[in-house]
Amino acid sequence: MDAINQADTAWLMVSCALVMVMTPGLAFFYGGMVNQRNVLSSFMHSFIALGIITLQWVVIGYSLAFGSDIGGGLIGGFEFAFLRGVGLEPRDGSTIPHILFMAFQMMFAIITPALISGAIAERMKFTAYFLFIVLWATLVYDPICHWVWGPDGWLGARGALDFAGGTVVHLSSGTAALVCAMVIGPRERRGPPHNLTLTLLGAGMLWFGWFGFNAGSALASNDNAALALVNTHVAAAAAAFSWAIAEWIRQRKPTALGVASGLVAGLVCITPAAGFVSPTSAVIMGLLAGPICYAAVVMKGKLGYDDALDAFGIHGVGGALGAILTGVLASAAWGGTDGLIGGNSDLFVENLLGVLAAAAYSMLVTFAILKALDATIGLRVTSDQERDGLDTNLHGEEGYHLGGAGGLTE
8 A cells, every 4th residue: 555645645545536526517518509408318329328337346346347358358357347356445546546546537537428429319219228338348448448547458568558448439430320320310400509508518528537547647756747737728718619610611601619619629639648749749739620620520510410509510520530630749848758759660650550450440349330320229219209308208397387377487
């Protein structure tokens, strides 16, 4: 126990709480963009993940992701199933309790499948979503997490860098979201966001929580955490600015939704590089993330798929962009390995390989899971349920009672 550092432990406990807050923040971010008849349904996608993925992580997920490798760098074993052997001692020479590292990583595992829900909002059965996120976490997230961060994971062993989850979290969920949107099909009726104030509140909560997401991934209260915190903020700011400028040029009006989406795109893009690049490079990444992710969102209309809340355009494209730019801009002087700009093409090649491998794996397995669920319990609600709204049909509740008993007009 002498190796436990109290400052590091305190910082990781705070970071764990910050990352947990991101999932309710995601509920606000997504919930404000749907029709008011589906706001609770959208919120449930995030909140049920807090429950069910926590249990999955405790029972088997953590072991598959961080257990000793049993499959050529592809998957962990069962040594930590039901958290057996996960105690108060430091993990692998670290300065924090093993159980705290497990809890911190749990918060990443929770929000990742919840991100996918943006692609299937307003039309997926809740039972299908419930089963989907359990299967997806087990068959997609846990293996990819092991590839990059697990003991002897094959991508990590090759030298690919992912500081806080650009590939593990955002690319994997974003590409899965694209498959979900294409398999389940477009909504029958589409309307404007019902409450953008909720979306902006959610964006602010995500920005706040992301300091724990990225700076906490240093796993210590040190200079690397400080760098990650600064990079996180400046990249988000730069992307909010550049998305707004892109909108201004294209449609003459920068929007509140655009600024909210842009800052999230910047947060996504900097995630894999947060502890490996200079603040100047972080600004460059944010400035690129804004218009590139905006273009990806605009293209969905031209390509004909209905990614309802832009999970692919922001998380899939932003995660891939961040991972690739990490291979370009990472610097040994700032805690990483020199990338392409420092004369090292190896890191660029390995990160590009990681992007391609993770995207392909996520898309293929996601497709298989969806097809299996569709053949058994079905994926989509009925036309009548979709027209009337999922809140009352699937959950027996309404998000707003403005004129009934106890309402504001009484």
